[in-house]
Structure formats: structure tokens, C-alpha cells
Amino acid sequence: MSPERETPSGTPAGGDGPCGGPAGGASSGPVGGRPRRFLESEIEQPEPGAAMFHVIPVPYERTVSYGGGTAAGPAAILEASNQLELFDGHDVPAEGGIYTLSPIDCSGPREEVFTRITAACAEAVGAGAVPVVLGGEHSLSAPAVRGVQQGLRAAPLIYGRDVGSEPSKEASARAAAAAGPALGVVQFDAHADLRAQYEGDPFSHACVMRRLVETGVPLLQLGVRAVSPEEHELRRQLSRAGRLVYQDAAELVPQFVSEVRFPDWFPELVYVTIDVDALDPAVIPATGTPEPGGIDWYQMLSLLNAVSAARRIVALDVVELAPVPGLHLAEFAAARLTYQAMGIVRRRLLG
Numbered sequence: 001m002s003p004e005r006e007t008p009s010g011t012p013a014g015g016d017g018p019c020g021g022p023a024g025g026a027s028s029g030p031v032g033g034r035p036r037r038f039l040e041s042e043i044e045q046p047e048p049g050a051a052m053f054h055v056i057p058v059p060y061e062r063t064v065s066y067g068g069g070t071a072a073g074p075a076a077i078l079e080a081s082n083q084l085e086l087f088d089g090h091d092v093p094a095e096g097g098i099y100t101l102s103p104i105d106c107s108g109p110r111e112e113v114f115t116r117i118t119a120a121c122a123e124a125v126g127a128g129a130v131p132v133v134l135g136g137e138h139s140l141s142a143p144a145v146r147g148v149q150q151g152l153r154a155a156p157l158i159y160g161r162d163v164g165s166e167p168s169k170e171a172s173a174r175a176a177a178a179a180g181p182a183l184g185v186v187q188f189d190a191h192a193d194l195r196a197q198y199e200g201d202p203f204s205h206a207c208v209m210r211r212l213v214e215t216g217v218p219l220l221q222l223g224v225r226a227v228s229p230e231e232h233e234l235r236r237q238l239s240r241a242g243r244l245v246y247q248d249a250a251e252l253v254p255q256f257v258s259e260v261r262f263p264d265w266f267p268e269l270v271y272v273t274i275d276v277d278a279l280d281p282a283v284i285p286a287t288g289t290p291e292p293g294g295i296d297w298y299q300m301l302s303l304l305n306a307v308s309a310a311r312r313i314v315a316l317d318v319v320e321l322a323p324v325p326g327l328h329l330a331e332f333a334a335a336r337l338t339y340q341a342m343g344i345v346r347r348r349l350l351g
């Protein structure tokens with residue numbers, strides 16, 4: 001493992017616009033540097049249109065409130081992915097095709113970075129793939145969700161299925177009025193992330209879900225165990241209004257709950273955002289704002305399975321990994337979680 005970042009030899013093609021080009025070109029392995037693709041040592045880079053998953057590395061880090069380092073998260077996950085077994089305990093998710101983009105350029109004004117994130121996610125959905133966004137700080141989920149919404153409006157096809165015509169389980173009138181199929185967000189997180197602003201910044205990672213619910217996105221929160229008084233009151237209001245539901249860690253963890261209660265009004269299509277601090281710090285200690293009492297590994301997989309069984313996961317992200325030198329167990333757990341999630345999504349899509 002070489003600590004210095006390699007300058008990509010196969011510089012991304014300019015024709016791919018702001019969304020990043022193919023990572024590592026057609027080469028089948030790292031060229032003396034850190035891997036730039038998910039499972040780079042194990043699988044070839046497929047054509048984007050032939051891949052079920054588009055891995056989108058987003059090394060975005062702007063609003064650190066406690067520990068930093070999430071900008072290094074995507075590269076660490078890609079590197080750790082080379083240690084994965086292709087067989088996930090059920091089948092081989094990689095057979096669906098995993099296409100890894102070059103990392104999103106996270107320099108420059110925040111709005112421009114967010115636009116790139118949105119474009120990459122919209123393009124992935126437009127190509128019939130499931131975006132798998134690797135963070136980076138949690139703020140990136142808002143533009144990623146917007147991109148998935150855009151992609152669904154333009155082409156409501158997920159891996160060959162016309163999801164636009166599926167029964168919406170009585171999706172709310174609010175959502176039905178929006179153009180395109182309604183999209184809900186399922187958030188695994190220790191924190192509610194519902195603050196109006198944090199340290200003066202409305203685009204802080206601590207506010208990302210507030211920015212989404214403000215646009216009418218229905219939200220289901222799992223594993224939360226740290227909320228501010230303001231967030232506590234807002235959650236009560238939003239849940240009374242039928243816009244937010246939650247199963248907090250204090251309910252889930254001690255009883256090892258593996259069922260997810262979706263209300264009837266929750267959309268059929270969901271974006272799953274996994275802040276790795278939802279897991280117990282014993283599983284992933286390398287994160288900016290760790291909280292004790294989190295979800296166990298097997299419970300995480302059970303809950304993901306439950307989400308996938310009840311709704312259709314059309315996109316996901318894994319965010320807030322802040323690698324700590326020498327603590328590669330955390331990076332590997334994040335890579336493994338990403339891959340297990342792909343397997344769960346793929347089995348539902350094929351099933």
C-alpha cells in the first residue's frame with residue numbers, strides 16, 4: 001500500500017462531462033497505485049450501460065463538526081473492496097456488473113460540486129443502473145437524491161423494469177403531484193440530521209435530511225440515537241403530518257428488531273442512505289461523530305433486507321467513513337457493507 005495518491009495515468013475522458021469518466025479506463029488492475037475501481041483486482045470494468053451498479057466516489061468534505069477525514073472515505077472503500085470475496089454468502093453480486101466512475105471533482109463552489117453529484121446520479125439512473133454513491137460527508141446525499149429524482153423523471157426504468165408503472169401503494173397526493181415516480185428516503189444514521197442549520201451552515205452534514213424533507217421527500221429513519229431538542233420537536237411534527245417515520249436505536253438494538261415498519265403512504269421506490277455511524281462504533285469506529293449503542297452487523301443486514309423486501313431500492317449511498325491509519329477493519333466493513341447492499345438490491349431486482 002503506497003500512501004501517496006497516484007496521478008491517474010488514464011485521465012478521465014473529457015467527453016464524460018461533469019460526471020466523471022470511467023475509472024482506470026479499460027485496465028484490469030491498479031497500475032502501481034491505489035485502486036480506482038470497486039473490486040478492481042477481481043472484475044473488469046463493464047460498459048456503463050451493461051452494469052447494474054454505478055459506483056460514484058464523492059470525496060466531499062466541507063463541514064466537519066468533530067472528527068474529520070471523510071474526503072478519504074471513497075478511496076479507502078475502493079481499496080478495501082479488493083479484499084472482498086466475490087461470493088456474498090448468497091450469490092455473486094458482481095455478476096450484475098459494477099461500473100466505477102472517476103471520483104467526482106469536489107473542488108470549487110459547493111453549488112457546482114452538488115451539480116456534479118446530481119448529474120452523475122441522474123446519468124446512472126438514466127443508464128438503467130443503481131447509483132452507489134461513496135462518501136464523503138453526509139451533505140452529499142441531498143444532491144444525490146435530487147439526481148435520482150431527475151433520472152427517474154427522465155427514464156423510469158431500473159434495470160429493465162418499468163418502475164414508473166408500479167402500484168405506488170397509495171403514495172401521498174403530495175408525492176403523486178410531483179413529476180415522475182415518488183421517491184422516499186430510508187436513512188440509517190445515529191443522528192437525525194434535521195437541523196435547520198448547524199454552525200451557521202444550512203448545508204452542513206447535520207442538516208442534510210432537513211434539506212430533503214423540506215422538498216417533500218418522505219423519510220424513514222433507522223438507528224437514530226442523538227437528536228437535538230429542535231430535531232426532537234420537528235420529528236414529532238413531521239411524523240404527525242405523515243412525512244417522517246422512525247425506528248430509533250433504543251427500540252431496534254436492545255430487542256434486535258429486524259422488521260421495518262413502512263406506512264402505506266411511503267413510496268414504493270426508495271433511496272437508501274447509510275451513514276456508517278448508524279452501525280455500532282465497535283463495527284465502524286472510523287467516523288466523524290461516533291455514537292455508542294449502534295446497530296450490529298447482522299442487524300444491519302437484516303434491516304437492509306427488510307427494506308429491500310418492502311420497497312424497491314433504486315439508489316444507495318454509504319457516507320461518513322473517515323479512515324484512521326491502521327484501522328483498516330473499518331474501511332473493510334464499509335466496503336463489505338456496500339457489497340452486501342448491492343447483493344440485497346440485486347436479488348430483489350432479479351427476483
Ligand SMILES: [Mn+2]
Binds near residue numbers: 189190191278320
Ligand atoms: Mn450521522
